[in-house]
Amino acid sequence: MNEVLKNARRIVVKVGSSLVTNEGKGVDAEAIGTWCRQMAALAADGREVIMVSSGAIAEGMKRLGWATRPKELHELQAAAAVGQMGLAQMYETKLREHGMGSAQVLLTHADLADRERYLNARSTLLTLLSHKVVPVINENDTVVTDEIKFGDNDTLGALVANLVEADALVILTDQKGLYSADPRKDPNARFIDVCTAGDPALEQMAGGAGSGVGTGGMITKVIAARRAAGSGASTVIAWGREPDVLVRLTQGEPIGSLFMAATAKLTARKQWMADHLQLRGTVVIDDGAVVKLRDEGKSLLPIGMVEVIGDFHRGDVIAVRSLRGEHVARGLANYASGEARLIARKPSSEIGAVLGFTNEPEMIHRDNLVLA
Numbered sequence: 001m002n003e004v005l006k007n008a009r010r011i012v013v014k015v016g017s018s019l020v021t022n023e024g025k026g027v028d029a030e031a032i033g034t035w036c037r038q039m040a041a042l043a044a045d046g047r048e049v050i051m052v053s054s055g056a057i058a059e060g061m062k063r064l065g066w067a068t069r070p071k072e073l074h075e076l077q078a079a080a081a082v083g084q085m086g087l088a089q090m091y092e093t094k095l096r097e098h099g100m101g102s103a104q105v106l107l108t109h110a111d112l113a114d115r116e117r118y119l120n121a122r123s124t125l126l127t128l129l130s131h132k133v134v135p136v137i138n139e140n141d142t143v144v145t146d147e148i149k150f151g152d153n154d155t156l157g158a159l160v161a162n163l164v165e166a167d168a169l170v171i172l173t174d175q176k177g178l179y180s181a182d183p184r185k186d187p188n189a190r191f192i193d194v195c196t197a198g199d200p201a202l203e204q205m206a207g208g209a210g211s212g213v214g215t216g217g218m219i220t221k222v223i224a225a226r227r228a229a230g231s232g233a234s235t236v237i238a239w240g241r242e243p244d245v246l247v248r249l250t251q252g253e254p255i256g257s258l259f260m261a262a263t264a265k266l267t268a269r270k271q272w273m274a275d276h277l278q279l280r281g282t283v284v285i286d287d288g289a290v291v292k293l294r295d296e297g298k299s300l301l302p303i304g305m306v307e308v309i310g311d312f313h314r315g316d317v318i319a320v321r322s323l324r325g326e327h328v329a330r331g332l333a334n335y336a337s338g339e340a341r342l343i344a345r346k347p348s349s350e351i352g353a354v355l356g357f358t359n360e361p362e363m364i365h366r367d368n369l370v371l372a
Contacts, residue, residue, distance in 0.1 A: 011048070012233075014053075016172070018173075020087070036098060043132065053136055054138065056087050060079030060081065066079070102133060115315025116314045119359075154223070155224055168234050169225070169236075170235070177237050194257075202222045221237050234259060280311075280333075281316065281318045282308075282320070300362060300363045302348060312333055317333075320364070330369070348362070
């Protein structure tokens with residue numbers, strides 16, 4: 001644990017409803033202020049932080065005067081809409097106190113399943129981070145039912161970690177971490193300080209929801225750790241009210257349960273790109289572009305493309321071939337085939353003039369490209 005979090009430069013932090021709302025009493029200004037102060041400290045240390053925060057429904061229930069969580073879907077969605085206002089306002093206020101900007105981002109699982117929306121979300125989050133702004137993400141409960149019916153934002157935290165290629169996911173909860181059994185029932189329960197994410201035995205250890213406010217539990221956190229490990233991110237599950245928990249973790253202090261990713265981040269992403277995505281088209285590039293990709297690790301720019309083959313959309317996976325037909329790479333296209341034909345052989349500075357808009361300066365960004 002000392003090295004994993006100490007070396008992490010991009011970190012996704014997820015906090016649960018019971019912590020954010022002090023067990024459903026409403027948005028906890030002191031707790032959020034504490035996490036925001038720590039995120040500012042991490043940013044000052046050169047790290048990038050994304051917050052995934054639950055709590056909208058619980059805050060909405062308080063504002064609407066509801067003592068118990070409703071069962072009707074439309075009431076839950078109404079509570080989320082009302083509560084999200086207070087949640088976003090609190091993060092904005094507390095981050096500003098420490099000189100940090102904030103941005104509200106509402107996502108659904110569908111946003112991350114659709115290739116074009118995936119790229120849009122990724123580009124937006126990375127742009128926010130480049131401007132030293134902390135994205136505060138929640139699931140868009142007003143229009144989706146996943147979080148309300150089945151799970152928790154633990155899953156969303158893992159998906160965001162995959163999306164931005166985070167080094168680590170920190171899940172702050174109302175429990176110290178994972179035990180081999182429920183410590184409230186089994187005096188012989190053993191605390192799991194370090195383990196390998198994805199180990200089937202871990203899911204057997206995890207129980208049900210730990211509070212009446214959130215909808216998740218240790219099982220959703222263990223599964224989230226397994227998901228995050230798929231892109232090479234390790235996960236820590238820790239008590240959210242541990243003093244300076246985020247700062248101490250990044251200083252190498254062993255707090256909570258560490259779920260180690262078995263695969264390195266770069267290897268995991270390349271494996272995902274190579275094995276699980278179907279090719280939708282091809283771009284042929286000149287010899288200079290081949291050198292840029294292979295020898296210099298650069299992105300593929302439109303000026304290096306000499307031919308576009310096939311019909312594909314933004315976000316589709318396409319092949320990159322040399323003039324001699326050699327397979328050079330594959331990656332996620334930032335432009336559809338029709339747009340690619342218009343900007344081929346043109347410098348990136350002319351994309352806006354040709355298309356009337358600019359998605360990205362690259363046809364394929366190096367982070368979304370795998371060499372053959």
